[in-house]
Amino acid sequence: MITQLKRRSNFRNAIIAASCPLLAVLSAFPAQASSHREAPFITTQPKIDGTDVYAFNSYENGRSGYVTLIANYQPLQDPYGAPEFFKMDPNAIYEIHVDNNGDAREDLTFQFKFQNVLRSIALPIGNQNVPIAFPAAGQVNAPNSASLNVNERFTLNLIRGDRRSGQAAAVSRFGTGATTFDKPVDNIGTKTLPDYAAYAAQHIYPVTIPGCSTPGRMFVGQRREGFAVNVGTIFDLLNVPLSVITDPSKINAAPNPLADKNITSLALEIHKTCLLSTRTSDPVIGVWTTASVRQSQLVNPNPPAGYQTTISYGGAYVQVSRLGMPLVNEVVIGLRDKDRFNSSLPQNDGQFAAYVTNPTLPRVVEIALGLTPGSAAPANLPRQDLVTAFLTGIAGVNRPMTVTPSEMMRLNTSIPAVPFPQQNRLGIIGNVLAGGTDNAGYPNGRRPKDDVVDISLVVAMGGLCVANGNNNAFGFGADCNPGKVPLGATAFKLHDAVDQAVQPFLGGFPYLNTPLPGAQ
Template sequence: MEEGAYEVSSVLPIVTSAQGASIMRNRVLLAVVAAAALGLTLAPLTASASSHREAPLIAEDPLADNTDLYTFQAPDNPNNVVLVANYVPFENPAGGPNFYRFGDDVRYQIHVDNVGDGKSHVTFTFRFHTSTVDGTTFLYNTPYVRNGALTKQIAFDGAKYLGWNRPQSYSVSVSRIDGEDDSSNAVLGSNLLTPPDVVGIASTGDAAYYHTLANAAIHNLPGGVTVFAGQRDDPFYANLGPIFDILTLNPLSATGGEDYLNNQNVHSIVLSVPKSMIKGPNDSVIGVWATASRRQETVLSSTPPFKASDGNWVQVSRLGNPLINEVVIGLGQKDLFNAARPASDSQFLPRYQNPLLAVYFNVLFGQGVDTTNRQDLVDILLRGVNTLNRPAQWSAFADELRYNMDVPSFGFPNGRNLTENVVDTELNAFDGAFCGFGGVIPSCHAGANAGQLHQGVSQDSDHPTAQSSFPYLNDPNMP
């Protein structure tokens, strides 16, 4: 492991012994008791999930597709919380000639509910702008003269990237209302640079050179805020082929599967903000989700500028808790879910109470887990666990990634970190592994192998750790 890189000691491992479920329960119970002894209200359980191409409409709009959301205490600054929203799924490192970028016509937002009503009380908004330096070439970067010599490798001169033919910049603003009116936002930073994508040795150098190139796009803003927006290694890993081939997994084997996101990249928005900036009036529990919105009207033309957008903003993607739109929401409601606000999530309550995934577990794996009245899932995913991370003034079922900022450890459902085995924990949660934990999670009849299910892949050489310093996500994979 890289010196200083962090693992998640607070995350409960998925075990394979016959006493697997019992061991998981005992560890969670100990964590709850320890938190209570410290006067805290939350202890972590484990993992979370991903949202790559999860609904019909957003599958056709990758620039607006929110793939993952992470929330955790900054490992190098205990006074800050890190918020990460990933977009643009399945970026092949050799995806030239245009490679990848954030959408200039997309409004990207990270929302914080610090009250418990399902509404955004602190909203960070990002808008991007892309320009073309030399429109006569098809190249992503172009040769230029530096220090009297012709060079073709992109470089940073302290103010801008030299030789990058498609530079992108952005602004970030913060609002303390419901986040709908851009005019109310206070600008935190503008004309902030994103780094170029990884292209190859000749264009963006070796791993060490690119690391320096990308770190030039880390921006320290007023008020203790740090921001980065650009290409990163996708930290999510999953045995996607069998999972969506009617769960043709060997669910009791931790190996034998394939990570279908190995060597894939994403575009990440990473914020490190002081806890005091987003803390609510009643407690330190926050609920986080990310969205992408487009203008209501799009006009295409056969002459420049070829495409124009106008009208009100319309939300087209959102992500809070793990795997919700993948395996909880039915196909007929997936686009509706992406367009809905968390405050209206009570309309989806039956999907949590009566999860179809539990039915499949019983049919395919003979689990015998309860398929109705799953209040354990409602608590974990829609309102927070009592005495753990339910807001003191909770008032709305809402799909939010909840995090109690008074707890230094992190791991789902108390936030989400970058190295968790996201799918394994979701499989076990729906199989009832958390039912009755510590007397704070409602009981259910758990599956025969609850606490022992696996997707067949684990963390591998593509992303063994996270970086120990901002922006924490690893540099993107090279072609």
């Protein structure tokens, strides 16, 4: 289908001049740093704030047939965030879910639980041993170093079926059978951790996955933030020259405001045969991440000595964070329903359907600019193109054989991975524009290089409808055609002046780069 579309239209020749004021505002649409601080409640709980999900066929040499899943948490980490830095919450559970039959219900859940072990290292001061206040008492070069004042550990269970009532079994270290893993301490600085890359690499574990004959790999720890977006400038009333953000040659004109931040990653690499359904031949999986906390919390006015003893927790786990496709809760879901979306399950996404089929975003832009209604907003209502992008997947690319419309990241595991240098930053859309062969990018999963901000701009303003054309190549329906998209091919020129493709990444697992140190 993609090949037919490329024959039918050469979009590079279809791009026409844009109205600068209009495009300037349009380029502000998704600039919320993916899912960083996207809903009212989660801003109060940064340790369980899911920020980005990546799901892609591994492109590291020698890893053909493997799928990489990454869930990022704890946004906007300053490298110098001493002395506590950014430990994970031991009273929460973090989960990566996989739907492998299209019914919008998890079939596999990878559930992480953390434990912070306090050593309370003490020094002899006079006639007393007094606990130190620092995160380490010397250099750290290996897992579970005796110099660490707090050692972070975690377990991982694979749950088949319902995430709360299904069959659970522990993921273990390949070769040893150990079921508890050490998490690397955050990058305190170069004196404490003189070679952080080598230290962190010792925490890449080969793992045995229950019910899977092929070992996988796992890494959990701090990484350099890989997401790029011109977030500060956008929200300072578009404080950037219009000539920049409407000129495709200036995609990298502005520095990435997130370039000096770190993030915490939960990364798995699993052979695709261990993720797919054994009952069907469907190669498409759906992926999303959630975090949950205990239902009740009691604050102790006189907490005992120890570590994180101020609050006592009880009751069932309640989901408070959810993320699949980037930018959905930021720019699609209405403000009053953002917390509700974070607590909801994919099988119940029908309650949010109007936000997708009848989006407010294009009309809000027209109101802000004083434009005549319909002069910029696509008129193909209900927006079947957005239903396809966000809720079902694209037919012939990443739509399951049978599908319940629901929001999650969908990946076709049968589409070959593309080496990093040849990846198109605009994913499938960029592949069509360039006449290339890269069908392995967003919205068919998401790779670190994929510029989901710019891709989402194209989709929001009807770019997929333009690609669909009058012959209904994407199967959006008769109302999705270029005549009902006022901006037409100009949508393909939109960008936020920050280039995702030039961000530094590793060539292999866990792909996201070494975190920035707190001090050089």
